Amino acid sequence: xxxxxxxxxxxxxxxxxxxxxxxxxxxxxxxxxxxxxxxxxxxxxxxxxxxxxxxxxxxxxxxxxxxxxxxxxxxxxxxxxxxxxxxxxxxxxxxxxxxxxxxxxxxxxxxxxxxxxxxxxxxxxxxxxxxxxxxxxxxxxxxxxxxxxxxxxxxxxxxxxxxxxxxxxxxxxxxxxxxxxxxxxxxxxxxxxxxxxxxxxxxxxxxxxxxxxxxxxxxxxxxxxxxxxxxxxxxxxxxxxxxxxxxxxxxxxxxxxxxxxxxxxxxxxxxxxxxxxxxxxxxxxxxxx
Numbered sequence: 508x509x510x511x512x513x514x515x516x517x518x519x520x521x522x523x524x525x526x527x528x529x530x531x532x533x534x535x536x537x538x539x540x541x542x543x544x545x546x547x548x549x550x551x552x553x554x555x556x557x558x559x560x561x562x563x564x565x566x567x568x569x570x571x572x573x574x575x576x577x578x579x580x581x582x583x584x585x586x587x588x589x590x591x592x593x594x595x596x597x598x599x600x601x602x603x604x605x606x607x608x609x610x611x612x613x614x615x616x617x618x619x620x621x622x623x624x625x626x627x628x629x630x631x632x633x634x635x636x637x638x639x640x641x642x643x644x645x646x647x648x649x650x651x652x653x654x655x656x657x658x659x660x661x662x663x664x665x666x667x668x669x670x671x672x673x674x675x676x677x678x679x680x681x682x683x684x685x686x687x688x689x690x691x692x693x694x695x696x697x698x699x700x701x702x703x704x705x706x707x708x709x710x711x712x713x714x715x716x717x718x719x720x721x722x723x724x725x726x727x728x729x730x731x732x733x734x735x736x737x738x739x740x741x742x743x744x745x746x747x748x749x750x751x752x753x754x755x756x757x758x759x760x761x762x763x764x765x766x767x768x769x770x771x772x773x774x775x776x777x778x779x780x781x782x783x784x785x786x787x788x789x790x791x792x793x794x795x796x
Contacts, residue, residue, distance in 0.1 A: 548571065548601075549568040549569055549570050549571060549597060549600035549601060549606075550568065550569040550571070551566065551567070551568050551597075552566075552567055552569075553565065553566055553567070554567050554653070556609065556646065556649040556650060556653055557649065558645050558646070558648065558649040559645070561614065561642065561645065561646070562613065562614060563609050563610065563611070563613040563614075563646045563649060563650075564609070564610045564613045564621055565607050565608060565609040565610060565650060565653075566588065566593060566596060566606075566607075566608040566610070567605070567606070567607050567608075568596055568597060568599075568600035568605070568606045568608075569600065569605055569659070570600050570601065570602075570603045570604060570605065572603050574659075575659050575660060575661035576603055576604055576605050576659060576660065576661060577604050577605070577660070577661055577663040577664070577665060577687070577777060577780055578604070578605045578606075578607065578651075578654035578655070578657065578660050578663065578664050578665070579599055579604045579605065579606045579607070579665050579666075579667050579777065580606075580607050580608075580609070580647060580650045580651060580654065580664065580665070580666050580667070581595065581596050581599070581606055581607065581608040581667050581668075581672075582609075582611075582647065582666065582667065582668035582669070582672030582673070582675055582676050582679075583608065583611070583669065583671075583672050584669045584670040584671055584672055584747070584750070585632050585635045585636060585670060585671035586628060586631060586632060586635070587610070587611070587612055587622045587625075587631045587632075587634075587635055588608060588609075588610040588611075588612070588621070588622045589622075591750050591753070592608060592669075593608065595669075595749070596608045598770075599667070599774075599777075602774050602777070603778075604665075604777060605654065605657060605659070605660060607650045607653065607654050609646050609647070609649075609650050610622050611635065611638060611643055611646055612624075612625070612631065612634055612635065612638075613646075615634050615638070616634075635671060636671075640675070640678070643675055643679075644675075644678070644679055644682055647666070647675070647676075647679050648679075648682070648683065651664055651666075651683065651685070651686070655685075663687040663780050664685065664686055664687050665686070665687055665688045665689070665690060665777060665780055666679060666680070666686060666688075666689045666690065667690040667692070667773070668689075668690070668691060668692065668694055669692040669693070669694075669747075669749060669750070670692065670693055670694060670746065670747055671694070672692075672694065673691040673692045673693055673694020673695075673710075674691075674694035674695050675694070676689055676690070676691055676694060677689065677691045677694050677695070677696050677697055677707065678697040680697075680703045680704075680705050680707060681697050681699065681700065681701075681702045681703055682702075683705075684702075684704045686704070686705035687705060687780045688705055688706050688707075688708065688776065688777075688780050689705050689706070689707045689708070690707075690708050690710070690773055690776070690777075691707060691708065691709045691710065692709075692710045692749060692769070693710065693711055693712055693715055693718050693719070693746050693747065693748075694718070695718055695721055695725070696721070696725035696728070696729075700725075700728050700729055700732050700734055701732050703729075703732070703734050706735040706736075706737070707729070707734070707735065707736045707737070708736075708737050708738075708739075708772075708773075708776055709722065709725075709736065709737065709738030709739065710738075710739060710741070710749075710769045710772070710773070711738060711739070711740045711741065711744075712740070712741060712743075712744035712745050712746050712747075712748050712762075712765065713740050713741055713742045713743050713744055713761070714743055714744060714745050714746075714759075714761070715744070715745055715746035717746070718746060719740050722738050722740065725738070726738060739769075739772065741761070741764070741765030741768060741769060742761060742764075742765075743759065743761030743764075743765075744759070744761045744762050744764075744765035744766075745759055745761075745762055748761075748762040748765045748766055748769070749766050749769065749770070752765070752766035752767075753766070
């Protein structure tokens, strides 16, 4: 009796059709996901900010949202306007905010450029450390003025600074009375808080004694001056935990926990901006979860 043999050629043809069809589904699904991301991705552009005779370049991101949005001026760390700082700006824009991130090294590079004009991290750090506070505040003021004039801005302006930028942001609050809120990430407070009018929110690492150790004294000064100050110290987190949490060599799990909690708090407060009770002091710093 003859045993029927399977039609190998027909099966191969059928298999190719199945694989081809599956491949098309995967391709179309991937394209759909990419298209959705492109549709919701913030619009990014570089602008020139001017004040007096100085020119400062800034990265500006506009969210893909209808209607008006709050403006966030992002003040980078001592490392300058790094990829991490730009990624943070992207994240906040994705949350629905207009983000302005000045390159405070504009014009200070060895060839007259900014961040990209420096050949090493060390050279950038040294240049940022040597920046005049007056010039930094003028650059921040130019960013605020630019943000206030944007047609799709809703009039609320926040300053968000990290480390060196947190220190400068806290100090900048003493210079401007038109800020809706200031968010200080592991930055020390100014010597005189009397002229601060915006609510100030602090984010500190529990393992960062050099900075977080001074928070109680700052809280006392803000309370005595009748200013609103709400610091949160995140248990076990290092200085710079917002950046360190995403680094491959990070071995401190508390940095990741702190980063997640701090980011959630930041976004929530930014959306609530304008409703904070300015002038009602926070009595003492408290710990994160």
